[in-house]
Amino acid sequence: MTELDKTQVKAWALARSIFGANQTMCEGNHIANCFSPQFPFNDSIHLSSNGGLQFSYSSLDKLVGQGFAFPKVKSFFISPVLCFKSMVALLKIKGLYSQIHPSFNQVRAIFRASVEATLAFANHYSPAREILEGEKGRISFMIDGLGGILNVGQNQKGLWAVIETSTDEKASVILIFQDLEYALLSALGKTNHLTDPVIGKFALHGRITLIEKFGFVSRLALNDLPTPKR
Structure with a gap:
């Protein structure tokens, strides 16, 4: 398991959040994801495994927090076609956060971005990994009346990841959001985990300690990362 320091894990979390948002959009359109981030190296990170955009x-x-930043110029000389596709994808991701009225697909993409950032900390940053140490099982996130957003569990390598599950596989804990707007606010880290369940903003069923620990890691991650502008 690769251990990253605070600066590195922040970069990795941002890159994985970009991957996650685009993965959801690509699955809906049945196309390949142009992003497959590589671990940070020498104060920069590649957003794709075979070249593509490279950012300090x-x-x-700045790209995530403000919606635009210049990648390293040499990226375009190494893989111009992939860079162009990636720039188009980044513009589409930016558009997700400026959408006024939330849609199910928009919320799924933004929620995936948030979860991928959390997973980066959970897997590669020791203070976060220790919180989930010894835990296992599946977390299912849903929206009341609309269905599932995604599932989180451990993959075959023992890393926490977004996972596919069969319909008859039972989740260890289920978190059900009241509506689209609240699920979106949760993905942006703008909710209160103490008072919101009391007033019915979300409901929990199953092993509460697992989701509490995951939520703690999520807050740890999101507090250190820029929030995309809406």
């Missing part, structure tokens, strides 16, 4: 840590932070 500070530029990646």
